[in-house]
Amino acid sequence: MSAVPTIRQLLVRPRLCSTALNSSSSPFLSYAPSLHFCPSSLRVLSSSSSPTLTQEEADGPVGKGSSLIDVNPPRGTRDFPPDDMRLRSWLFQNFREVSRILSFEEVDFPVLESEALFIRKAGEEITQQLYNFEDKGGRRVVLRPEITPSLARLVIKQGKSASLPLKWFTIGQCWRYERMTRGRRREHYQWNMDIFGVSKVRAEAELIQAVVLLFERLGIKSSDVGIRVSSRKVLQAVLQMYAIPENLFTQVCVIVDKLGKITREEMEKELVSLGVSTKAVNGIIEVLSLKSLSKLEEVLGSEGEAVSELKKLFSLAESYGYADWICFDASVVRGLAYYTGIVFEAFDRQGKLRAICGGGRYDRLLSTFGTDDIPACGFGFGDAVIVELLKEKALLPDLSHKVDDIVFPLDEVLDGTASSIASSLRKKGRSVDLVEDKRLKWVFKHAERIGASRLILVGNSEWERGAVRVKNLSTREEFEVKIDELD
Amino acid sequence: MSAVPTIRQLLVRPRLCSTALNSSSSPFLSYAPSLHFCPSSLRVLSSSSSPTLTQEEADGPVGKGSSLIDVNPPRGTRDFPPDDMRLRSWLFQNFREVSRILSFEEVDFPVLESEALFIRKAGEEITQQLYNFEDKGGRRVVLRPEITPSLARLVIKQGKSASLPLKWFTIGQCWRYERMTRGRRREHYQWNMDIFGVSKVRAEAELIQAVVLLFERLGIKSSDVGIRVSSRKVLQAVLQMYAIPENLFTQVCVIVDKLGKITREEMEKELVSLGVSTKAVNGIIEVLSLKSLSKLEEVLGSEGEAVSELKKLFSLAESYGYADWICFDASVVRGLAYYTGIVFEAFDRQGKLRAICGGGRYDRLLSTFGTDDIPACGFGFGDAVIVELLKEKALLPDLSHKVDDIVFPLDEVLDGTASSIASSLRKKGRSVDLVEDKRLKWVFKHAERIGASRLILVGNSEWERGAVRVKNLSTREEFEVKIDELD
Numbered sequence: 001m002s003a004v005p006t007i008r009q010l011l012v013r014p015r016l017c018s019t020a021l022n023s024s025s026s027p028f029l030s031y032a033p034s035l036h037f038c039p040s041s042l043r044v045l046s047s048s049s050s051p052t053l054t055q056e057e058a059d060g061p062v063g064k065g066s067s068l069i070d071v072n073p074p075r076g077t078r079d080f081p082p083d084d085m086r087l088r089s090w091l092f093q094n095f096r097e098v099s100r101i102l103s104f105e106e107v108d109f110p111v112l113e114s115e116a117l118f119i120r121k122a123g124e125e126i127t128q129q130l131y132n133f134e135d136k137g138g139r140r141v142v143l144r145p146e147i148t149p150s151l152a153r154l155v156i157k158q159g160k161s162a163s164l165p166l167k168w169f170t171i172g173q174c175w176r177y178e179r180m181t182r183g184r185r186r187e188h189y190q191w192n193m194d195i196f197g198v199s200k201v202r203a204e205a206e207l208i209q210a211v212v213l214l215f216e217r218l219g220i221k222s223s224d225v226g227i228r229v230s231s232r233k234v235l236q237a238v239l240q241m242y243a244i245p246e247n248l249f250t251q252v253c254v255i256v257d258k259l260g261k262i263t264r265e266e267m268e269k270e271l272v273s274l275g276v277s278t279k280a281v282n283g284i285i286e287v288l289s290l291k292s293l294s295k296l297e298e299v300l301g302s303e304g305e306a307v308s309e310l311k312k313l314f315s316l317a318e319s320y321g322y323a324d325w326i327c328f329d330a331s332v333v334r335g336l337a338y339y340t341g342i343v344f345e346a347f348d349r350q351g352k353l354r355a356i357c358g359g360g361r362y363d364r365l366l367s368t369f370g371t372d373d374i375p376a377c378g379f380g381f382g383d384a385v386i387v388e389l390l391k392e393k394a395l396l397p398d399l400s401h402k403v404d405d406i407v408f409p410l411d412e413v414l415d416g417t418a419s420s421i422a423s424s425l426r427k428k429g430r431s432v433d434l435v436e437d438k439r440l441k442w443v444f445k446h447a448e449r450i451g452a453s454r455l456i457l458v459g460n461s462e463w464e465r466g467a468v469r470v471k472n473l474s475t476r477e478e479f480e481v482k483i484d485e486l487d
Numbered sequence: 488m489s490a491v492p493t494i495r496q497l498l499v500r501p502r503l504c505s506t507a508l509n510s511s512s513s514p515f516l517s518y519a520p521s522l523h524f525c526p527s528s529l530r531v532l533s534s535s536s537s538p539t540l541t542q543e544e545a546d547g548p549v550g551k552g553s554s555l556i557d558v559n560p561p562r563g564t565r566d567f568p569p570d571d572m573r574l575r576s577w578l579f580q581n582f583r584e585v586s587r588i589l590s591f592e593e594v595d596f597p598v599l600e601s602e603a604l605f606i607r608k609a610g611e612e613i614t615q616q617l618y619n620f621e622d623k624g625g626r627r628v629v630l631r632p633e634i635t636p637s638l639a640r641l642v643i644k645q646g647k648s649a650s651l652p653l654k655w656f657t658i659g660q661c662w663r664y665e666r667m668t669r670g671r672r673r674e675h676y677q678w679n680m681d682i683f684g685v686s687k688v689r690a691e692a693e694l695i696q697a698v699v700l701l702f703e704r705l706g707i708k709s710s711d712v713g714i715r716v717s718s719r720k721v722l723q724a725v726l727q728m729y730a731i732p733e734n735l736f737t738q739v740c741v742i743v744d745k746l747g748k749i750t751r752e753e754m755e756k757e758l759v760s761l762g763v764s765t766k767a768v769n770g771i772i773e774v775l776s777l778k779s780l781s782k783l784e785e786v787l788g789s790e791g792e793a794v795s796e797l798k799k800l801f802s803l804a805e806s807y808g809y810a811d812w813i814c815f816d817a818s819v820v821r822g823l824a825y826y827t828g829i830v831f832e833a834f835d836r837q838g839k840l841r842a843i844c845g846g847g848r849y850d851r852l853l854s855t856f857g858t859d860d861i862p863a864c865g866f867g868f869g870d871a872v873i874v875e876l877l878k879e880k881a882l883l884p885d886l887s888h889k890v891d892d893i894v895f896p897l898d899e900v901l902d903g904t905a906s907s908i909a910s911s912l913r914k915k916g917r918s919v920d921l922v923e924d925k926r927l928k929w930v931f932k933h934a935e936r937i938g939a940s941r942l943i944l945v946g947n948s949e950w951e952r953g954a955v956r957v958k959n960l961s962t963r964e965e966f967e968v969k970i971d972e973l974d
Contacts, residue, residue, distance in 0.1 A: 102919070106569065112561055202921070423807045
């Protein structure tokens, strides 16, 4: 029986793939590809013996025996052992702190939602990959692919009891189901900030400031990352120029967003089959190539909302002081069907990674749920690409485990005393590890491993004097301290 | 069309039921039963028009129209609007702080797990109510009902790279699927603390200290709450006395745990049909009624592990200083199949609520997963009962929204200046709400609603002097402050 992975396993398991292999724009990618296999002392999964496994899962570690479980989480999902969890908590703490600074309130929703909330017919990737199923009561439910529809649902539910504008943020896990390929995952966490009830681009300006403040807190500079900004109203204006019916707008946006993933020819074909003339397709592509607002103004004129809103946003960016972070790029459309106005996405200037976050205005989402519309905009910021970027820029902080004290009784009869000392230090808020039945050598190694500041040795001779031996583990100094003076 | 709930709706919808109605021992109960219906200005769900709803869901708010969504989260699940979320965050922060003080590391797992991890045949309620389904790849998966099996899975996966003992905690959502009845929910959050690699009752003593420290932090006293302690080894000893085969042990525990939910007669019947003699059933019931360790010692003798471990635990409790919180109660068995030794549960001394938390030793779980066993124990502490208790004892803290500053330009031409002021305050870490297009009266009301400390008015005359008007909202004092002196 062997617990050593075969070459094939090393090649095909998603967690073993370098993220550099990924060219997709999907946010569902692993940030902590880790290579954990069972040590040989532990029996591991036999792929042929478990009744619940399909061949797709059978490329895990191989062993023999009839009652062995797979030690991996479900395909495409992650465990967070302590190191990964500290990284995640640190990132989420930054999300929360920026949200607090912007005066947003945190909300949350069930990870399981009604499928009806996500059924849209515009051909979006996100709705094609729904992690949906029927529950035992015959209900169509999904592990949510995104959080915006839940936010909108809660806004409707709160109704008049909530005073607009609402500024809400949330951090939650999102899911998708698709055939697994290299390095892609089925879940990721997403920070969302959304403003309901502000129709002016002030809302977008605030959201972009939040994104910039987050980058700055993480040590990322505007020379590392930029934020591309455009507006769906640009495409809308082009459609009007070519007299394309308004009801095609959403589908055109979803198709146009695929450029880069599909060829220009494929995109043209999709647009033409939707009923867009070849002339209009060329017009669309021409406008999408624009990278300056003045050029856009030349093409569309200065009267329309597209140009005036973008100009206002860039002017506010100057006032906020983040103008060097943003640039106009008409090719930004974003893939979600419901965006109606300004859209934006953050990207690494080296062009190695997928979009770091994306957002935009969605003023007409609520009416698709059968209620009156409320102007709204927001963004989603995943937990995967940002960590890849931080790793690449060597900006990950030291997040090792830290503990204040280790209390160690040198004799079994002193375990009560050790309990009482640990308890008293803990009541003062100190983090205390209580160790017994180990050799002193192990305790010192352990102290290093858990980043302990002090070692408190409870020995018989000191105890007789009402004292303990305290070793400061950074200075290596040792003192005898009276138990009631310990703090 | 009416958005007002009918009497029937008020009676049957779980979120509208008083928690006092619940007599079940299940942790899946709502802590924030809230009554949110759509205002009449918003159209709401027509129960007959949605294709995705079953009759079971059709007792929600009723409206007309063909494209209306249900504004409620899936049956048995909760949204967390800002007030509820602040309460949850505060509670979780206390869970995390106690875990830190005990020197535990945080870990996390996917909410979706392989069903195989939870398939146990002892007849536990938790496995009978699995929220399980088949995914599109034909895999049997579950929304996890508990977290311990995932913890065990990760311990196995870490293998020798992790040095024992491992002290891990996690806070995560757990799910169950059952026919909905009053006030019961399908999800709850659970704080878990688990120790792997410590065979002595020191581990249990540490876990119970964590529970007590949590109570103390929340303002709960030992006169409000107690912790009942026993050991599965008590039952094991009784089974040995009556020569009942060891392989019946787990099932006997699961049946005996139901006492209170089922009658004594039903329990007897179940035990007898398992092959336990009536005489042994009487012996079991007699021992389970014991409430003192000395009585237990009289019955079982002082030699066995049951008595010696319990005595050691009570002695350690004296040293830690929490002896007044715990009591021996042989009737505590806990419902999870895998417990093998000490078991405990916290209860309110008024006897109104279900168990607040429960835990125990599970030294033989890992071998059911096909690996060598590691001694382990842990507890699960739900987010529902504790909040009920805190409400009842009036111990919920003031958690209203708080913001440092509101920046308000009195003239539209000053929106750039306002942006720059808000931005500069935010860079100093202050939480700043930027408001425009409102009347001053609204702004003051808003300031009260969001708990703002200062109002910063950006007006033309002050602006000409390079200043703003600052109003301290608690003292009502007003000052003119130079913009570059604002902090």
